[in-house]
Amino acid sequence: MSDAPRVLVGVEVHLQLKTTTKCFSPSAYHYGADPNTLIDPVVMGLPGALPVLNREAVRLAIRTGLALGCEIAEVTKWDRKNYFYPDLPKGYQISQFDQPLCFDGGIEIDDDEGNPKRVRIRRAHLEEDTGKSTHDEGGNKSRVDLNRAGAPLLEIVSEPDMTSAGEAERYLNALREIVSFLGTSDGNMQEGNLRCEPNVNVIFANGDKTAIVEVKNINSVRNMGRAIECEVERQTREYHEHGRVMGNTPRSTRGWDDVNGTTVHQRFKESADDYRYFPEPDLPPLHIERRYVEAERADLPELPRARRTRYRDTLGLSAYDTEILTAGPAISAWFERALAGPTGARDAKLVANWVQGELMRHLNEQKASLEDVALQPEELGELVDLVTAGTINARTAKELFRELVVSGGSPAAIVEARGLAQVSDRGAVEAAVRAAMERHAQAVEDFRGGNAKARGRIFGEAMKELKGQGDPKQVNEVLTELLG
Amino acid sequence: MLGAFTPFGADHPLDLPVAAMAARVRDKDDALTAVELVQTALLRIELLDPGLNAFLCVTGELGLAQAAAVDAKVQAGEDPGPLAGVPLAVKDNLAVPGAPMTCASKILEGYSPPTWATSVERAIGAGACVVGKTNLDEFAMGSSTENSAFGPSRNPYDPARVPGGSSGGSAAAVAAGMAPLALGSDTGGSIRQPAALCGIVGLKPTYGRVSRSGLVAFASSLDQVGPMARSAADARALLQAIAGTDPLDATTRPMPALEPDESTRLDGLRYGTVTEFGLDGVPGGEQAQAAVNGVRATLDAAGASSVAISLPLVTSSIPVYYIVAPAEASSNLARYDGVRYGRRAEDVDSLQALYARTRDEGFGDEVKRRILIGTFALSSGYADAYYKKAMAARTRLREQFDAAFEQCDVLLSATTPTAAFGVGEKADDPLAMYLCDILTVAANLAGIPAISIPCGMTTDGLPLGLQLWGRPGSEGQLLDVAERIAEASGHGYVAPSVKGAE
Known part of the structure; x- marks a missing residue:
């Protein structure tokens, strides 16, 4: 086994933070607006315009950094990264060079054997996004849309701690999940608010290493995995065929070709641009108080991996329920609210059954999302309480659920107003059972003649007689007595 | 009327x-x-x-x-x-x-x-x-x-x-x-x-x-x-x-008020004379030095006292300045690329040509010279030797000024070594032109206030300036002292006789 080549993967992620305005200007930012409508003098790089730091971007970056297990710098500063490109309006990007806001972190993922493994995060720094260039096909015109320019980005750089495409995918998914639970980013790769660039190389048993390759233009988690697999295969082949290793081959950047499923050489890093970094003179260094960091840390929500462990180990939920109830921040928060009763937590399995069963079925059937549901989680909790207390039976509860999910309202109040409470008066139940037996004398005869199925018909009739509000257990008892 | x-x-x-x-x-x-x-x-x-x-x-x-x-x-x-x-x-x-x-x-x-x-x-x-x-x-x-x-x-x-x-x-x-x-x-x-x-x-x-x-x-x-x-x-x-802080400029800070202080007197004022700002031996510097000495005599007569100050790093201020300023300029002027506003070169066939032609046609020689110097100073492998060293020198220079202001209230020097020179006289000699800044750049490097006030004329009838330097935030005091000096010395603005004004 030890003779097998080792794969080393690190991932660089650019995460757009979910602020309402840009990183260094009051201009609004959101995805999908008409080109060049979300701009102002700062974004345009007009002469005399100065950047002003958006504190909310720093707050979201710190929250994300904390959730990624990072240290938060006591003093951080801004640096200019200088290069020319039409979608970079000032001719430099405001970034952080040698004093990143967050550093020395790490998150836990499952390795390929399913065991927990920590992937270290070297640094996460805040910077501004660039605009977007599009090039006319055939024609020789290029267009620049500066809407995205200046949006806050957190660049998260991992150590090369992943040893397979699968681990890298799980790392990326874990990262996306964390930021979506935090609400600090949409983490949507299609809309480009999460971009990833894996760097890959291979170490052979004899100690030879291939040159590190960074892959760009990746638009999905799966494609990142494919790109890594493709690189491992390609680098291994070139090593065997041409002896290409680190030392005789420079670091390079390749682009992912989605159509052909391959990576394509873009440039060697040896000829990398000299970005002429220097401290941004327009923005003073930022001193971050420890009290502030601790307050943010205390305010962090439970993160998905910890929540999963708790659901399984403490609440005793099944793996299936756990998976569904932590699939996203919205459903998980909904479940948590339904779980929290007025006098302590409700029975987790009961609540979980309702949420992953009835609620999910409704959402799937109606192709609806949680926001469309009129039923509040607290109301579902109340419904569960009514069943647990024996006030209503399961059938009433389900009917009520189907109504509440559309219209909302207090289940207790509705049960009270409509008199839906279970009939548990022995006399009333007996009367209903006798009435059912009289009306269905044939069924009674059949049952007594050995046809066990006929009993169900009488039971159903008795329940109907009780307008569905009978306690099924009690009805059964009475039926057994009277049928003899 | x-x-x-x-x-x-x-x-x-x-x-x-x-x-x-x-x-x-x-x-x-x-x-x-x-x-x-x-x-x-x-x-x-x-x-x-x-x-x-x-x-x-x-x-x-x-x-x-x-x-x-x-x-x-x-x-x-x-x-x-x-x-x-x-x-x-x-x-x-x-x-x-x-x-x-x-x-x-x-x-x-x-x-x-x-x-x-x-x-x-x-x-x-x-x-x-x-x-x-x-x-x-x-x-x-x-x-x-x-x-x-x-x-x-x-x-x-x-x-x-x-x-x-x-x-x-x-x-x-x-x-x-x-x-x-x-x-x-x-x-x-x-x-x-x-x-x-x-x-x-x-x-x-x-x-x-x-x-x-x-x-x-x-x-x-x-x-x-x-x-x-x-x-x-x-x-x-x-x-x-x-003056005043501005939400649009993150480098503005609250500062002491600027109101005139009627109690400011020349009597008891400690003014520093900086050895390194002396003009002895500077070609053509005699008249400016004489004018400054004239003001010093006025000050001394009014009861002020002179303190000899040495600011050794001032001698490096020109090289430090001509690293820092072009470095920042090379970045600040990158936005003039012909893409969004201003001049754009015509008939170019590539992005590189658009940049190069626009900037070549649009910028004058001095601007180009400084962009080149600044780009070089920030380049990988050179930034440590130039930009970082220059920034470290700035910090030390500021410390030297801080120390000086513990010994005196203001520093006093000429503003320029000579009066106005002829149009074209130094135009082809950038280094001679850069040396014009020798008496002024240190205030910018240290971030401190400085004021130039009239202090007489040369024998040719050309104005000369006296410069007062103060500690950070002391503009109010500098203006007070400037007003007292004008009163005591009689120096001030003298309207020129300009053609067309007859």
């Missing part, structure tokens, strides 16, 4: 101290109006500027509209502010919407800013009326205004000579009486040096005192906007109007 429409003459209201001029405008019972003042200034510009080229653009319509608004406020019983009706010349690297902003560069061809520079907006808020945008060295890079793409400005005391730079247009405008107040910017001496060469007062505030929002950046960590005027009192009035 028949006389108001003659642009010149004894006791002309446009030649009054700013406070008196504004007081008359604010007085409802006084017939003098802001519109008359602005009309007069415009007339003077029309008559005098063809010989001086101080203005790149005259904003008559804007100035008159602002003046009319001031007069309307007076009529309505509202206070138009302490600069009511005072004509203001604005260096053409400060944004005034509706007017072109060229920075004296071809690269900003056709560009007009959409928003106000905070400093200009605040001056207008205090009642000032903008009469025009003044000439400068391209992007404020220079010491003579000869680096303007639109021709050099001329010194009102001798049109064959330069007015200094880079705020040479503003200095010439004030000195020639075309505007009582002007805004300049000072990155390495660009307010103080032309103020000295044109015989007026120019103050570079503490870094962070005045907002840089709307000032076209040259070297962001050094640039400051400041007042240019005929007296320290006038300069104070303009500085009070424009």
Whole structure:
């Protein structure tokens, strides 16, 4: 086994933070607006315009950094990264060079054997996004849309701690999940608010290493995995065929070709641009108080991996329920609210059954999302309480659920107003059972003649007689007595 | 007020101290109006500027509209502010919407800013009326205004000579009486040096005192906007109007107030004489040194005491400055790429060609020279040796100034080694030109305030300037001392006799 080549993967992620305005200007930012409508003098790089730091971007970056297990710098500063490109309006990007806001972190993922493994995060720094260039096909015109320019980005750089495409995918998914639970980013790769660039190389048993390759233009988690697999295969082949290793081959950047499923050489890093970094003179260094960091840390929500462990180990939920109830921040928060009763937590399995069963079925059937549901989680909790207390039976509860999910309202109040409470008066139940037996004398005869199925018909009739509000257990008892 | 429409003459209201001029405008019972003042200034510009080229653009319509608004406020019983009706010349690297902003560069061809520079907006808020945008060295890079793409400005005391730079247009405008107040910017001496060469007062505030929002950046960590005027009192009035923190400039900071302190006396003042600023042995420096010595004698006679100060790092300030300023400039000027605004090269077949041609055609030689120096200084492998070392030297220099101000209240030196030099005299010798900044750049590197005030004339009748340096935030005190020196020495603004003024 030890003779097998080792794969080393690190991932660089650019995460757009979910602020309402840009990183260094009051201009609004959101995805999908008409080109060049979300701009102002700062974004345009007009002469005399100065950047002003958006504190909310720093707050979201710190929250994300904390959730990624990072240290938060006591003093951080801004640096200019200088290069020319039409979608970079000032001719430099405001970034952080040698004093990143967050550093020395790490998150836990499952390795390929399913065991927990920590992937270290070297640094996460805040910077501004660039605009977007599009090039006319055939024609020789290029267009620049500066809407995205200046949006806050957190660049998260991992150590090369992943040893397979699968681990890298799980790392990326874990990262996306964390930021979506935090609400600090949409983490949507299609809309480009999460971009990833894996760097890959291979170490052979004899100690030879291939040159590190960074892959760009990746638009999905799966494609990142494919790109890594493709690189491992390609680098291994070139090593065997041409002896290409680190030392005789420079670091390079390749682009992912989605159509052909391959990576394509873009440039060697040896000829990398000299970005002429220097401290941004327009923005003073930022001193971050420890009290502030601790307050943010205390305010962090439970993160998905910890929540999963708790659901399984403490609440005793099944793996299936756990998976569904932590699939996203919205459903998980909904479940948590339904779980929290007025006098302590409700029975987790009961609540979980309702949420992953009835609620999910409704959402799937109606192709609806949680926001469309009129039923509040607290109301579902109340419904569960009514069943647990024996006030209503399961059938009433389900009917009520189907109504509440559309219209909302207090289940207790509705049960009270409509008199839906279970009939548990022995006399009333007996009367209903006798009435059912009289009306269905044939069924009674059949049952007594050995046809066990006929009993169900009488039971159903008795329940109907009780307008569905009978306690099924009690009805059964009475039926057994009277049928003899 | 028949006389108001003659642009010149004894006791002309446009030649009054700013406070008196504004007081008359604010007085409802006084017939003098802001519109008359602005009309007069415009007339003077029309008559005098063809010989001086101080203005790149005259904003008559804007100035008159602002003046009319001031007069309307007076009529309505509202206070138009302490600069009511005072004509203001604005260096053409400060944004005034509706007017072109060229920075004296071809690269900003056709560009007009959409928003106000905070400093200009605040001056207008205090009642000032903008009469025009003044000439400068391209992007404020220079010491003579000869680096303007639109021709050099001329010194009102001798049109064959330069007015200094880079705020040479503003200095010439004030000195020639075309505007009582002007805004300049000072990155390495660009307010103080032309103020000295044109015989007026120019103050570079503490870094962070005045907002840089709307000032076209040259070297962001050094640039400051400041007042240019005929007296320290006038300069104070303009500085009070424009100073203060600004949410649009993160480098502005709260600073001590600027109110005059009547208790400031020369008696007991400890002034530092910096060994490294001595002009003995500097070619042509005798007259400036003599003028400074004259002021020292006045100070000593008034009871002030001299303290000998050594600031060893001052000798490195020129090389430090010519690393830091071009480095920041190379980055600040990257935005002029022909993509979004300004000049764009025609008939190019690639992006690289668009950049190269636009910038080659748009920038003048001095700007290109500084972009090259700055790009080199920041390059990988060189940044440590140049930029980082220069920044470390700045920190040490600031410490040396701090130590100096523990021994004295202000430092005193000449503003320039010589009076105004001839147009073309140094134009082909960048190094000689850079050395003009030797007495001024240290204030920018250390971020401290410094003021240049008139201190006499050369035997040729050319103005000389005295410079006072203060600790951070001490502009109020510098202005107090400047006023006392003017009173005690009798030195001050002396109107030049300029062609067209007869």
